[in-house]
Amino acid sequence: MQPHDLTATQAAAAISAGSLTAEALARSCLEKAAALEPTVHAFAYLNPDQVLDVARALDQGSATGALHGVPFVAKDIIDSHDMPTGYGSPIYKGAQPFADASPIAMARAAGGLLMGKTVTTEFANLSPNETANPLDTARTPGGSSSGSAAAVAARMAPLAYGTQTTQSTIRPAAFCGVHGYCPTQGDFRMSGVREAAGTFDRLGLITRSLDDIALLRAVLLRSPVPKLEAAKPRIGICRDLVWEDVDPALRNEIDAAASRLEAAGASVRDITLPPEFASLPDTHRPISAYEFARNFAFEIDQHWNQISQRLRDGRIKDGLGTTLADYKFALAHMYRCQAMLPGLFADVDVILTPSALGEAPLGIDATGSAAVGAVWTPLFLPCVTLPVFTGPNGMPMGLQVLGPLHGDDAMLAHAKWIEQAL
Numbered sequence: 001m002q003p004h005d006l007t008a009t010q011a012a013a014a015i016s017a018g019s020l021t022a023e024a025l026a027r028s029c030l031e032k033a034a035a036l037e038p039t040v041h042a043f044a045y046l047n048p049d050q051v052l053d054v055a056r057a058l059d060q061g062s063a064t065g066a067l068h069g070v071p072f073v074a075k076d077i078i079d080s081h082d083m084p085t086g087y088g089s090p091i092y093k094g095a096q097p098f099a100d101a102s103p104i105a106m107a108r109a110a111g112g113l114l115m116g117k118t119v120t121t122e123f124a125n126l127s128p129n130e131t132a133n134p135l136d137t138a139r140t141p142g143g144s145s146s147g148s149a150a151a152v153a154a155r156m157a158p159l160a161y162g163t164q165t166t167q168s169t170i171r172p173a174a175f176c177g178v179h180g181y182c183p184t185q186g187d188f189r190m191s192g193v194r195e196a197a198g199t200f201d202r203l204g205l206i207t208r209s210l211d212d213i214a215l216l217r218a219v220l221l222r223s224p225v226p227k228l229e230a231a232k233p234r235i236g237i238c239r240d241l242v243w244e245d246v247d248p249a250l251r252n253e254i255d256a257a258a259s260r261l262e263a264a265g266a267s268v269r270d271i272t273l274p275p276e277f278a279s280l281p282d283t284h285r286p287i288s289a290y291e292f293a294r295n296f297a298f299e300i301d302q303h304w305n306q307i308s309q310r311l312r313d314g315r316i317k318d319g320l321g322t323t324l325a326d327y328k329f330a331l332a333h334m335y336r337c338q339a340m341l342p343g344l345f346a347d348v349d350v351i352l353t354p355s356a357l358g359e360a361p362l363g364i365d366a367t368g369s370a371a372v373g374a375v376w377t378p379l380f381l382p383c384v385t386l387p388v389f390t391g392p393n394g395m396p397m398g399l400q401v402l403g404p405l406h407g408d409d410a411m412l413a414h415a416k417w418i419e420q421a422l
Contacts, residue, residue, distance in 0.1 A: 003028035008070050008158040008212040015069040022069030022113060026055035029071050029115065033156040039137050041130040042151040044076040045083050046116035054113050066219055068111030072159035073151050075144075076117040077124050079192040080104055087194050088120040088129055088144075091303045101192025103161055103203055103220060110219045115157050118147030121367065123296065124163055124196050125315050127308040132364050133176060135395060139360040142172030143367030145204060149176040152206050159216055162204035165196045165288060167356070167373025169204025170385045174398025175360035175368065177387040181205045181213045184406050185380035188220050197291035199331075200284070200377050210416045213384065217408070230413035235261055236271035236348035241278060242371045247358030250397045253389040254354065257399065257422055264421040271351060274340050276333070281374035283330045283337070285318070290327040293319025334378045341379060345404040350414045355398030359391035372400070382408040384415050388422045 003025045006014065014020035030048045037043060051071070058069045079085050079097035086092045099105075104114060119131045121144040131146040133139040134154035141150045145162025149172035152160045162169040164182045173180025181204065188203040195201055205216050210228055218225040237258050243251065262268040292315050293300070299307060300316060307316070344351070353376070357369050376383065382405075385398035401418060403411025 004032045004155045006158065007209045008067070008207065009209060009215055011070050011158060012067060012215070016063065022055040022058040023052060025069060026051050026071055026113060026115070029155070029157055032154065036134060036154050036156065040132055040134045040150050040154055042118055042147040042154065042156060044086060044088075044117045044119045044147065050082070051113065051115050058111065058113060063111060065110030066215060066225065067107055069113060070111070070159065071113045071115045071157045072107055072161070073115050073118045073148060073157045074104055074161040075124070075148050075163055076120045077163060077194040078104060078161055080114060080117065083114070083117050085117060088122045088124065089299075089306070091299055091306045097192070099192060102189040103193070106220055106222075107216070112159070112219075118151055118160060120144050120147060122308055122311055124165065124168060124194070125292070125311055127310045128364060128367050130364070133360050135177060136360070139362055139395065140175065140364050140367050142175040142356070142360065144168040145172050145206065146367065148206050149173050149178060149180065152176070152178045152208060158208060159212060160206040162206050163193060163196075164202045164204045164373070164377065165200045166284065166377055167370040169206065170373060170383060170398070170400060171356045171368060171370060173206050174355035174385045174387070174396065177396030179207050179210060179213060179384060179387065181217075181384040181412070182382065183217065183408055184382045187408065195295050197288040197295070199287050199291060210384070210412055210419065214412055226409045226413075228413040228416040230410070230417045232265040232267070233349040233414040233417060234267040234347065235418070236269055236351045238271050238273065238351050238353045240273040241375050242354075242357070245357055245371060246354045247391065247397070249392050250354050250358050250389065253397065254352065254399065257388070261418060261421055266421070269348065271344065271348065273344070274337070276337055276340065277375070279333065280337060280378050281371070283333045284374045284378045286322045286326045286330040287334065287378070289315050289319035290322040291319070292316070293322075338379055341381070341405060349403070350411055351402045353400045353402065355385035355400040359393055359395035359397055376402060381405060382411050384412065386415060386419045386422075388419060
């Protein structure tokens with residue numbers, strides 16, 4: 001096993017034990033990036049000399065935290081004081097922030113090594129940039145955290161930050177065959193992360209193991225790292241709303257997984273969503289569009305011609321056409337649905353759904369449907385995608401695990417039990 005094959009948890013343990021150096025790990029990740037970047041294009045910014053200088057400094061100093069010497073990458077809407085942050089837009093090409101965003105600052109304080117900034121769609125929205133799926137470069141890696149998922153899947157780094165406003169962490173992680181996690185809304189601080197739609201924006205973590213999610217989550221919360229140990233969970237299978245649009249191969253995999261989980265000792269039942277949930281996608285759209293158009297008022301006013309036609313005709317046009325009354329009506333419906341969540345989890349510990357509609361589609365000029373996220377994101381629930389299925393074209397398909405509000409640690413423990421059982 002090469003150093004770049006290690007998970008973050010394994011790498012941190014090896015560095016702590018003295019059997020691996022930060023420099024050796026960084027060099028291994030950089031070699032992987034050098035080999036694959038010409039076709040994958042995961043990075044918006046990568047300076048190998050800068051990375052090695054920091055790695056050597058970490059080796060020469062004393063351990064500063066749980067991530068000492070472990071490389072991580074960050075989506076290029078997350079500010080970094082020593083690397084440009086371009087938001088996936090020509091308007092900000094080469095722009096240099098003054099300070100680190102809170103997630104980067106906290107990871108660095110724990111000894112983490114920021115390798116570089118990863119490609120995102122334009123302003124973390126619709127228009128993809130150049131990243132390809134490392135498992136099949138003819139296919140999309142998903143969006144908008146495209147570069148982050150691709151970098152972790154290609155073993156260029158063990159940890160990555162993404163963000164999610166609709167399905168921008170879960171979908172690319174699922175398409176690239178890695179783990180993606182979003183916390184209960186509001187758990188992670190977002191200072192220095194460019195806002196798309198503040199009601200829904202969440203920091204996402206992309207890794208190659210659930211233990212790595214628990215590790216990085218603990219760093220961001222400055223809390224002890226939990227042990228992911230769970231009893232056999234009570235599982236609800238949700239086949240409502242977008243189920244008919246899901247690839248039949250993925251539907252079959254989930255049906256088979258339900259039988260396997262029950263055989264392994266879990267309690268498994270079907271759940272039916274309240275009828276009010278059917279309009280959640282129509283609730284998500286006006287909220288996110290209204291907020292997005294106002295967050296980008298400067299760019300709309302001063303740099304209109306540097307915004308892609310797709311974004312102008314899509315989210316911006318939609319947002320500028322959404323009235324305050326529309327926005328408030330959608331918020332009120334969202335809150336009514338959230339008030340029903342205790343009943344939804346009354347008899348189950350977690351809910352299982354598809355992570356996306358199927359495998360990563362061919363082509364990199366679009367990022368795939370976000371329909372699954374439009375249902376679940378307005379509910380603010382913690383969620384994680386598990387890379388447990390393979391589709392008819394040999395590409396990964398993800399299983400999404402959702403837990404109750406503020407039940408993140410238990411959800412991750414249940415997800416580990418489910419992953420091991422499958």
